[in-house]
Amino acid sequence: MKRKKPAGWGPGELPEQHYLVQPRHLAGSGDRRHVTEYLRAAGWKDRSKGDRVAFAAPDRSVVLGFDPHTPPGGWTISGRESATQPAWHATLTPQVPVEIVAGLTDALTQPRPAHAPDVWAPLRQQKWSRHQGRHVTAVSPDKNTWVRFHQNSPGQAHWWAGARTEHGRLWDAVFTSTTPMHLIQAFSTALADPQPVMRPRGHLPPTRQIRTTSVSVRPSELRAWEQARLNAARAAVWARNSLGKRPRTAPAPSRAQRYAGMNGRMR
Structure with missing residues (x-):
């Protein structure tokens, strides 16, 4: 006798255990396809070979890579010099959560905002403490993460963010002082976002300093949530190409936000 499947489920589809993780x-x-699939949907050129990631902006003004082999590995993002922008460079080590990396890389696909950027504003809104001295530093409420404008000497400076657990340094992100400020603000916004991120069973970091909530998720739901994110990228490209201006659309909700809206599914 064949087992009857609940309505709306795919063939043989069973829920899988995942965890909502905070902070x-x-x-x-996480899964770096969260970054790369969005860039591909936004029209970036995929030049990856094997497990080495390489993408270029449609106008070739920015290149992005991920190297899993050469120490320390991780993400590298470089912007070329233009008439209005000096060359810039960013490096993010492998353990930077992809949702935070995407805060920066998603912003690369969008027009530069008209307002003056403020890197500290998203951190201040989430109650990060700010310390003024030779180096201006903001520290997260749990004291495990920071953003610093590091002033080595006059004319020599860089932005540095990092995180640690009871086991030591977890990740670092470094931006040259010439990195466009709206990109660093996009990074700090994603970093300070209080929404949890989702990780599959077996992919939780070995630390006691996280809070987790177990949830059951169907594979079709995961695919639908990711597809909504990719559709948002394609729609933004289409709107800019068609109208020549930034579309007035709200960003796609995060996977955790969409999941939080589903009642009665948490275990």
Whole structure:
């Protein structure tokens, strides 16, 4: 006798255990396709070979890579010099959560905002403490993550963010002082976001400093949530190409936000 499947489920589909993890800055790296599939949907050129990731912006003004082999490995993002922008460079080590990396890389696909950027504003809104001295530093409420404008000497400076657990340093992100400020603000916004991120069973970091909630998720739901994110990228590209201006659309909700809206599914 064949087992009857609940209505709306795919063939043989069973829910899988995942975890909502807080704070996100200690959640572990996640699936880097969260970054790369969005860039591909936004029209970036995929030049990856094997497990080495390489993407270029449509106008070739920015290149992005991920190297899993050469120490320390991780993400590298470089912007070329233009008439209005000096060359810039960012490096993010492998354990930076992909949702935080995507805060930066998603912003690369969007028009530069008209307002003056403020890197500290998203951190201040989430109650990060700010310390003024030779180096201006903001520290997360759990004291495990920071953002610093590091002033080595006059004319020599860089932005540095990092996280640690009871086991030591977890990740680092470094931006040259010439990195466009709206990109660093996009990074700090994603870093300070209080929404949890989702990780599958077996992919939780080995630390006691995270909070987790077990949830059951169907594979079709995961695919639908990711597809909604990719559709948002394609729609933004289409709107810019068609109208020549930034579309007035709200960003796609995060996977955790969509999941939080589903009642009665948490275990």
